Amino acid sequence: MPSYTAPVKDMQFVLHDVLDVSKSDIPGYAELESDFTNAVLEEAGKLTSDILAPLNAVGDQEGCRLENGIVYTPTGFKEAFEQVKEGGWTGLDMPEEYGGQNMPYVLGTAVGEMFSGSNQAFTMYQGLTHGAASAILAHGSEEQKNTYLPKMVSCEWTGTMNLTEPHCGTDLGLMRTKAEPQDDGTYKVSGQKIFISAGDHDMSENVIHLVLAKVPGGPEGIKGVSLFIVPKFIVNEDGTPGQRNGVSVGNIEKKMGIHGNSTCVLNYDEATGYLIGDLNKGMRAMFTMMNEARLGVGMQGLAQAEAAYQNAVIYAKERLQGRDVTGTKNPDGPADPLIVHPDIRRSLMDQKSFVEGARAFILWGATLIDQAHRSGDKDADGLISLLTPVIKGFLTDEGYDMTVKAQQVYGGHGYIEEHGMSQFTRDARIAMIYEGANGVQALDLVGRKLAQDGGKHVMAFFDLVKNFCKENGEDEAMADFIGPLKAASKDLQAAGMYFMQNGMKNPNHALSGSNDFMHLFGHVCLGLMWAKMAKAATSALANGTSDAAFYETKLATGRYYMARRLPATGMHLARIQTGADTVMALDAEAF
DSSP, X not given: OOOOOOOHXXXXXXXXXXXXXXXXXXXXXXXXXXXXXXXXXXXXXXXXIIIIHHHHHHHHHXXXXXXXXXXXXXXXXXXXXXXXXXXXXXXXXXXXXXXXXXXXXXXXXHXXXXXXXXXXXXXXXXXXXXXXXXXXXXXXXXXXXXXXXXXXXXXXXXXXXEOOBTTBSXXXXXXXXXXXXXXXXXEEEEEEEEEETTOXXXXXXXXXXXXXXXXXTSOSGGGGEEEEEEESEEEOTTSSEEEEOSEEEEEEOOOSSOTTSOOEEEEEEEEEEEEESSTTOHHHHHHHHHHHHHHHHHHHHHHHXXXXXXXXXXXXHHOBOSXXXXXXXXXXXXXXXXXXXXXXXXXXXXXXXXXXXXXXXXXXXXXXXXXXXXXXXXXXXXXXXXXXXXXXXXXXXXXXXXXXXXXXXXXXXXXXXXXXXXXXXXXXXXXXXXXXXXXXXXXXXXXXXXXGGGGHHHHHHHHHHHHHHHHHTTOGGXXXXXXXXXXXXXXXXXXXXXXXXXXXXXXXXXXXXXXXXXXXXXXXXXXXXXXXXXXXXXXXXXXXXXXXXXXXXHHHHHHHIIIIITTXXXXXXXXXXXXXXXXXXXOGGGO
């Protein structure tokens, strides 16, 4: 069975050496002293390593089952969920007035990586609830907040988001679910929703569904969509669950991965719903949930890659196979360990450099969210809006690829179920699809986010890179980082210029390069993170440290990324600059 160890030390390095969170002027960050964050992360690490990780394989093997209308979760999930609730982990970064601990989002993100890395399917139950609660917090009435949030923050009640229908996925304007207004101000919601993660289960006493539906007579398409709170059980005046609502589970989807999460088909038959936010403005409210979810999904890509990498390293050090071509390293054994071979090293370095760079990227993004929400910083809000499709799309594409690399280290033993490596790959695969498939993320990045506010935010990103390179350009210790980062940033700017010069004449020239642009952008972001981590590591070594090996390893890993991974920006730029002609050359009938 695979193991999982929470990467507390590396998280502490990013939070304090790189981001220096406790010295930030963001409200609440002064509390994030190293001792405090270490205590929180260590405690979360024990829970995830000792309780959740052993249940990961159980959830994968057993899955969820539907019996007589009741959804049962895998063995041990319910007891583990109680431990998570008792520890207050579900409300770590939620407002105190609703029972949360009001910790900054950045700390919740670090803890969230541990939960997802140890057991993604389990963690989705609380993750979806957090997103639904955030939408109610942002758009609900005071009565709705007081009715639902205390129970959702504690996860006594859980939450879902209901968008997809059998005939429409991304194009939500095609939805058929209807909400008929009633004289008492409620609505009768009817229709079918599919792919509903954590749609129903036996771990909470109520499930609060957020459902997109159309009110008859409203505008056509997406402009006529509204958002409704539809609880599994109608809430009584005293706040307790009462009468069963008209929502039922039609089926549990059979899936490639995340078997421990109950992905449901939900049927709504004149279920009582309550409008949240303004009529026909449902997408605005739902995007509060989806944007948070997209960052969480990007983190899932990182988390699965980290878990897979940890196990690949263990196997590579223990498995004896062949001899080192430069000389025997294990003379007392029949063969040397796998890790002596350069191609295994290449694979492990790909994984290690991605995981550590992605972690810094995610946590930096979380600080931007805190800066936007806690300080009201519109520039930070614009920058994280630009980076969200990169975080979601690039980190899940690359995260999945890294789980495959980890599985490959095992050879045939990675393909059979004995070592459990296939689960990381299967669980990581969904992250590339849900909360907006990665192709859609790339289109959003190129089609909307680049031009947002007149291109202000992408220019701010370029300035961020430019200023960092200028400040550190004369430092010889940073030479291996600044040169490659400059070159990669120039590739990104050249890609943007190509879109400006050609995209207006033929939008396909921009859209056919959108996936490459998302990956190009992602590599530049990780290059920037590695340069920042290199500066922090160099400073620590220069100032004297009792853990020189950690910082030297960090620098060596960063140099690998800059030398071996970051040059991919040139390939992506070359593809972008070929335009749409070869992409669109065939008629549809020719495929």
